[in-house]
Structure formats: C-alpha cells, structure tokens
C-alpha cells in the first residue's frame with residue numbers, strides 16, 4: 001500500500017521530519033508559489049505550513065485526498081478554516097509552541113523603540129557618532145498598555161512587570177479575575193490609550209481588530225507613546241502610524257508583522273523612530289522545533305484516524321483508553337443504522353451505557369455520526385464535518401450517558417427516527433482481549449453476534465420451519481452463512497434473524513430471500529472499508 005503523502009510547504013525544523021517518522025512519503029513544495037502549491041497539494045494527505053502559504057478554499061478544493069492542514073504556529077489567518085471544515089479536513093495548529101519567542105520579540109521591540117536600537121545601529125555603521133540624537137526613555141515606572149490579554153499578552157505582562165512597568169490592559173473577552181492574576185488593570189481602549197507610554201497589541205486579525213489602532217487612536221493616545229505590533233499586520237494601520245510618527249504625535253514603533261508580507265513601499269521604512277523586523281516573532285530555534293514536533297505528532301494522529309487535541313475545527317481532546325475501542329464500533333453501528341433506514345434520518349441519539357459513561361465519550365457521538373453519513377455522502381466524511389452534515393440536514397443529535405449496563409461492561413446504543421416515522425435502534429459492544437465488536441440488539445431484539453462486514457437482517461412471523469426456508473433461500477442464491485442468531489420477540493409473534501455472510505449481497509438477492517420467508521422488514525448491511 002502506498003504511504004500517505006505529507007507535503008511540507010515551508011521551511012520547518014528538521015525535528016519535524018524526525019517526529020513524523022517513516023510511515024509517510026514526505027514531499028516538499030514552495031507554499032508561497034501559488035501554481036506549485038495548487039499542483040502539489042492534489043494528492044497530499046496532509047500539508048504542513050507556516051504563515052506564507054495560503055491554504056484557502058481554492059487550495060482545499062484542489063486537494064483530492066487532504067485530511068489535515070497543520071499550521072506550525074499560532075495564527076490561522078492563512079487557512080480557510082470554514083472551507084476546510086466543509087470539506088471534512090482537520091485543521092491543527094501549535095498554539096503554545098512560539099508564544100515565548102513572540103513575547104520575547106515584543107520585549108525586544110519595546111526596548112528597541114525606547115532606546116532607538118535600529119537607528120543607532122544604522123547610524124553607527126554608517127560612520128556617525130550620534131549619542132544625543134538617540135537619547136531614549138526608561139521602561140521603569142512607565143505604563144504599558146496591552147491590547148489582547150491572551151497567551152502572548154500574558155507572557156508580555158509577566159516580563160514587563162520585571163522591568164518595573166505599570167500594566168493596563170484591554171480585552172473584552174477575559175475576566176477581571178484573570179487580568180488581576182496577570183497583574184493587569186483592565187480599562188477600556190480609550191482609557192488604555194490615554195495613560196500608556198507603550199502600547200502593544202496581541203490579538204488575532206479579525207474584522208473587529210483590523211485597523212483597530214488608527215488615526216483616531218493615535219490622536220487619543222498619550223503624546224509620544226510608542227506602538228508595538230508583533231501580532232498581525234494591519235491591526236495597527238501602517239499608513240496612519242507612519243503619518244502619526246512623522247507628525248511627532250507618536251514617539252516610535254516596533255513592527256514585526258505587515259498587512260502585506262513582504263511589505264511594499266511602506267513609509268514606516270523611512271522613519272528613524274520605527275524599528276522593523278520581517279515577521280520574526282516565531283523565528284527561534286526553540287519555537288520552530290516545538291511547533292514542528294507538535295504538528296508532526298498531530299498529523300500522525302490525524303492520519304491514523306484519531307482525534308487531535310490541537311484540532312481547531314473538531315471537538316476533541318484526550319480520549320480515555322477505555323473509550324478508544326468504542327470509536328470504530330460506534331462508526332460501524334452508525335453505518336448499520338443508515339442501512340436500516342428507509343428514509344432520511346431526522347433525529348439521532350447516541351446512548352453510552354456502562355463503565356465508560358463517566359468519561360468524556362463525545363468522540364463516540366462524532367464517530368456514530370461519521371458512520372451514519374459515510375455511505376450516503378459522496379464527499380469525505382470525517383470527525384470534522386460530520387456534525388456540520390447533521391446540522392445542514394436539520395438532524396437533531398443527542399448524546400446520553402448512563403453508568404448502568406445490565407449485560408455488558410459497556411454498550412453503545414444508537415436510535416434514529418426517520419422522516420417517514422420509522423424508528424430504528426441498534427446496540428453494540430466490544431468484548432474480550434481481542435476487542436471483538438458485537439451487535440447486541442436490533443430494533444428491540446436482543447442478540448449477540450459478531451459485527452462482521454456483511455450481515456443480512458430479516459424480520460418475519462415466527463413459525464415452524466421458517467429457519468429451514470430461510471437457509472434454503474440463501475443456499476439457492478449461493479450465499480454462504482458464517483454465523484446466525486435468531487431472536488424471538490418478547491412482545492409479539494415475530495422473530496429477527498441476523499446472519500453473518502461471506503460477502504456483500506446485492507439488494508435484489510436480499511429482496512428475493514426476504515420474499516421467500518415473507519419478511520416484514522429486511523436489510524443487507526455491508527461494512528466493507530472501500
């Protein structure tokens with residue numbers, strides 16, 4: 001079998017390749033070269049990027065086998081996450097890999113702008129000795145305004161405190177208690193601008209944050225304040241900043257990120273009081289190693305069909321080892337429900353009973369949903385888009401847990417209602433050291449039969465000789481029976497037979513056998529992988 005293809009679209013730490021291991025065919029491409037990317041992504045199972053590769057809807061549509069997009073870093077503004085979700089592609093990032101490096105570069109820019117590092121460096125190298133011109137300010141007892149008090153904002157606060165700075169912050173999405181923990185006084189944006197000697201931004205780029213600091217904010221700011229952007233280009237409007245610095249309203253700036261990268265003809269390049277870096281926030285050996293190894297591990301998991309804690313478009317997280325065997329079972333039970341449904345499912349319930357009920361079993365709901373759709377949707381169905389497919393079809397989905405389970409350690413029961421009012425229920429369990437999957441109930445009939453790849457299910461009126469008739473009809477159609485369970489109804493005169501057969505049986509033959517025993521309900525279930 002060919003190895004899955006992992007496409008590396010930007011320069012990543014060599015540790016990334018080591019952490020991927022030998023199970024993949026590793027290919028390199030130049031993510032910033034659009035035509036090369038669109039060509040090379042076609043047969044990739046996974047793509048690894050930093051910030052220069054645009055994995056947008058067009059690239060995702062071009063990728064015929066893609067299962068995971070891995071961003072070796074924090075920001076996801078170069079990945080179209082909704083398009084990936086619709087296509088069933090998992091998106092993972094490495095949310096903590098480079099935050100220390102980004103916070104340290106922020107401190108470098110704060111210090112650099114306080115002390116004219118860039119201009120002093122250029123001037124001396126040009127043969128000048130301008131000690132007076134580059135007289136700066138201390139950080140001690142100055143006020144730092146932090147806009148965005150998340151992971152990096154928090155690390156900057158910690159470091160700035162060590163310099164004896166007073167901290168104020170603006171972040172409408174965090175609690176006062178969390179800010180207090182960081183030693184930051186929460187104020188509104190005008191309040192922050194009014195008192196800050198330095199302002200640093202640490203938010204994602206969103207419609208709300210784009211251009212959030214612009215002409216009006218510079219006018220409202222404390223005269224001579226310095227502005228730092230190590231978050232995303234355009235959160236601080238570059239043109240307005242250049243004008244405010246040139247006009248002397250703003251004392252200086254440190255800019256690592258740009259609205260267009262690389263920046264084209266920015267007036268900021270001409271200003272002595274502005275230090276610039278080419279998006280170096282994450283460019284340290286440590287950050288690159290951490291990011292590469294983290295996404296390599298996530299890619300391994302994702303391509304093994306597992307949920308990934310760092311996935312941003314799928315509810316996931318750590319899966320308890322006792323829950324793990326239930327994942328393929330739930331998917332196969334979902335496929336059985338789909339086979340039994342005569343019309344579209346409108347309500348779907350996943351019940352998890354037994355010892356695992358006190359664990360996080362939400363993955364079993366995702367897996368059951370994946371099974372429900374996998375034989376009916378032509379696109380790839382994954383943990384990522386299965387909930388979206390249910391939502392788009394207006395299917396109500398419930399997950400119910402109960403630690404009580406009468407006959408087995410754990411049972412997963414799926415019940416569905418269809419648009420025609422049909423009610424379906426299917427239960428299963430995993431038993432023994434070999435983790436054998438068993439079907440334990442179908443539509444209220446108790447059973448215990450291995451959930452093999454090809455099953456036939458017939459419901460009929462129980463009468464003497466019926467089993468013989470069923471066997472005869474199957475034999476006449478050259479169907480080999482590998483196992484069989486007959487379950488009489490507890491409430492009426494019906495019985496249900498589930499037969500494990502050697503290979504998939506055509507609908508026509510299942511119908512013919514059902515006719516021979518006058519079955520009131522019947523189904524051929526095929527759980528083959530292709």
Ligand SMILES: NC(=O)C1=CN([C@@H]2O[C@H](COP(=O)(O)OP(=O)(O)OC[C@H]3O[C@@H](n4cnc5c(N)ncnc54)[C@H](O)[C@@H]3O)[C@@H](O)[C@H]2O)C=CC1
Nearest residue numbers: 075102148149150151152171173202203204230231281282
């Ligand atoms: N320059 C570089 O190389 C790097 C840049 N980054 C960027 O740094 C930024 C921050 O990263 P993290 O701290 O890890 O993110 P985070 O998600 O931990 O924190 C972001 C914070 O921004 C806040 N926020 C969102 N909208 C806001 C608004 N309108 N006003 C004020 N606050 C708002 C959120 O509540 C959150 O607390 C991201 O844009 C990321 O892409 C991250 C790593 C390296």
Ligand SMILES: O=C(O)CCC(=O)C(=O)O
Nearest residue numbers: 050051073074075282283
């Ligand atoms: O990979 C890089 O250098 C970009 C880092 C970054 O901006 C991020 O992780 O958000």
